[in-house]
Amino acid sequence: MSQFDLTGKIVVITGSSRGIGKASAFELAEHGAKVVISSRKQDACDAVAAEINAKFGEGSAIAVAANISDKAGLQHLVDETRAAFGRIDVLVCNAASNPYYGPQAGISDEQFRKVLDNNIVSNHWLIAMVAPEMRARQSGSIVIVSSIGGLRGSPIIGAYCISKAADMQLARNLAHEFGPDNVRVNCIAPGLIKTDFARALWEDPARIAEANQRVPLRRIGEPEEIAGAVVFLASAASSFMTGQTIVLDGGVTI
Numbered sequence: 001m002s003q004f005d006l007t008g009k010i011v012v013i014t015g016s017s018r019g020i021g022k023a024s025a026f027e028l029a030e031h032g033a034k035v036v037i038s039s040r041k042q043d044a045c046d047a048v049a050a051e052i053n054a055k056f057g058e059g060s061a062i063a064v065a066a067n068i069s070d071k072a073g074l075q076h077l078v079d080e081t082r083a084a085f086g087r088i089d090v091l092v093c094n095a096a097s098n099p100y101y102g103p104q105a106g107i108s109d110e111q112f113r114k115v116l117d118n119n120i121v122s123n124h125w126l127i128a129m130v131a132p133e134m135r136a137r138q139s140g141s142i143v144i145v146s147s148i149g150g151l152r153g154s155p156i157i158g159a160y161c162i163s164k165a166a167d168m169q170l171a172r173n174l175a176h177e178f179g180p181d182n183v184r185v186n187c188i189a190p191g192l193i194k195t196d197f198a199r200a201l202w203e204d205p206a207r208i209a210e211a212n213q214r215v216p217l218r219r220i221g222e223p224e225e226i227a228g229a230v231v232f233l234a235s236a237a238s239s240f241m242t243g244q245t246i247v248l249d250g251g252v253t254i
């Protein structure tokens, strides 16, 4: 049996209708997991779940819409998953928001709170809903998609970077709390990845050429290049790893 095998594991992934979340859902299903697709739009989630079921067999995926800013919506996501599959073995907190670009002094209180709420507090909520069953079973893995923004200063997306640094600290704190019950909590910190999230940058030929020059691998990443790390953290392959962050950035932060 491969250490990466996820046969029978139930995985909830927020923000999985597109981008890194969708690529991760496919890779998790490829390794045998049953996946719960979630984003704000039910129809977009239904379409991804249908694609996964067509490729990996009926019952491989379900779709439950939830806005991460809505606590009741997240509880509904958890409840529907338990109703369909009976349990949650792996939680991937992937969805996030970045509503503001500019100097820190220019961000409104409302925008700042939205970033902190959506990128930290929502992860705290969802983890609090799911962790008790994992701890009771003495088994579980929680993955938070952070960013290399959380490792560096930024004059443009500072609040977002604060939230992503806090995600890494959330993982460290919870790794301490949950470790005795064999529930692991880790982060992934991607560099620039070709998704809608960063479209403004990679669609501009001048900006992307400049950005590529700063990357030792001389290119931005594809969502599929993050998905393998999600499988690693979800599976027994990472069974001795907790509280840490995997950086996948083409070498930018070295």
Ligand SMILES: NC(=O)c1ccc[n+]([C@@H]2O[C@H](COP(=O)([O-])OP(=O)(O)OC[C@H]3O[C@@H](n4cnc5c(N)ncnc54)[C@H](OP(=O)(O)O)[C@@H]3O)[C@@H](O)[C@H]2O)c1
Pocket: 014, 015, 016, 017, 018, 019, 020, 021, 038, 039, 040, 041, 044, 066, 067, 068, 069, 094, 095, 096, 097, 118, 145, 146, 147, 148, 189, 190, 191, 192, 193, 194, 195, 196, 197, 198
């Ligand atoms: N792309 C990059 O360069 C990059 C770099 C570092 C880190 N990241 C991180 O990677 C994660 C995924 O980003 P991505 O690049 O894959 O983005 P993306 O392609 O834009 O996809 C975002 C996903 O999240 C969903 N979503 C957005 N707001 C939501 C909300 N309030 N509640 C629930 N779902 C929501 C979107 O679907 P709906 O619109 O239907 O809700 C979509 O499924 C984020 O945490 C991001 O910070 C990205």
